[in-house]
Amino acid sequence: MHSPDVTAVFELPDEAATQRLGESLAPGLQPGMVIFLEGDLGAGKTTLSRALIRALGHAGPVKSPTYSLVEVYVISSLYLYHFDFYRFESPEEFLDAGFDEYFNDASVCLVEWPERAQGSLPPADLRLRLYHAGVGRVLEAVANTPKGQECLSVLNRAMGAASSSVTPAPR
Numbered sequence: 001m002h003s004p005d006v007t008a009v010f011e012l013p014d015e016a017a018t019q020r021l022g023e024s025l026a027p028g029l030q031p032g033m034v035i036f037l038e039g040d041l042g043a044g045k046t047t048l049s050r051a052l053i054r055a056l057g058h059a060g061p062v063k064s065p066t067y068s069l070v071e072v073y074v075i076s077s078l079y080l081y082h083f084d085f086y087r088f089e090s091p092e093e094f095l096d097a098g099f100d101e102y103f104n105d106a107s108v109c110l111v112e113w114p115e116r117a118q119g120s121l122p123p124a125d126l127r128l129r130l131y132h133a134g135v136g137r138v139l140e141a142v143a144n145t146p147k148g149q150e151c152l153s154v155l156n157r158a159m160g161a162a163s164s165s166v167t168p169a170p171r
């Protein structure tokens with residue numbers, strides 16, 4: 001049975017808040033998960049990813065994959081792939097590059113600019129969309145699968161109810 005999508009909204013007034021949200025995602029990750037990171041240029045997608053990857057235990061640098069398309073991290077036995085498809089001119093480039101093989105039960109895939117590979121990309125468990133809001137940002141999270149919902153529950157608990165609103169009641 002299809003479970004309903006679950007949505008939460010987080011206010012991120014400064015870079016530290018984006019980093020805290022990224023760190024708070026780490027305990028909720030499960031092998032096989034796909035997370036989309038959407039939002040304009042400079043919205044904070046890489047900042048969030050970097051904090052998440054460091055929180056998983058990666059001590060070295062976390063480069064933006066803007067030029068490489070993918071950065072690979074092996075953390076314990078988990079393969080984490082951090083993609084950025086901004087430079088794709090068509091979604092077919094995803095399959096041409098063989099990236100579909102990276103999406104498997106043993107990996108976690110973080111994808112910046114997923115819309116550039118739309119139609120070729122597997123579906124996301126969790127979609128995170130960042131918006132500019134004054135000098136800060138707002139993040140909208142939508143969980144599309146049970147794994148995504150579990151991860152969002154972990155995130156909600158870590159961020160505290162004060163900063164989030166889950167599926168707002170109708171006005």
Ligand SMILES: Nc1ncnc2c1ncn2[C@@H]1O[C@H](COP(=O)(O)OP(=O)(O)OP(=O)(O)O)[C@@H](O)[C@H]1O
Binds near residue numbers: 013046064084137
């Ligand atoms: N909540 C926030 N409030 C204010 N500034 C932030 C916030 N989160 C991140 N930033 C800042 O936004 C800038 C751009 O961040 P980042 O490179 O992560 O964006 P991006 O979404 O990955 O961009 P691109 O689409 O180019 O890959 C950084 O200077 C970062 O410090």
Ligand SMILES: [Mg+2]
Binds near residue numbers: 046064112
């Ligand atoms: Mg980026």
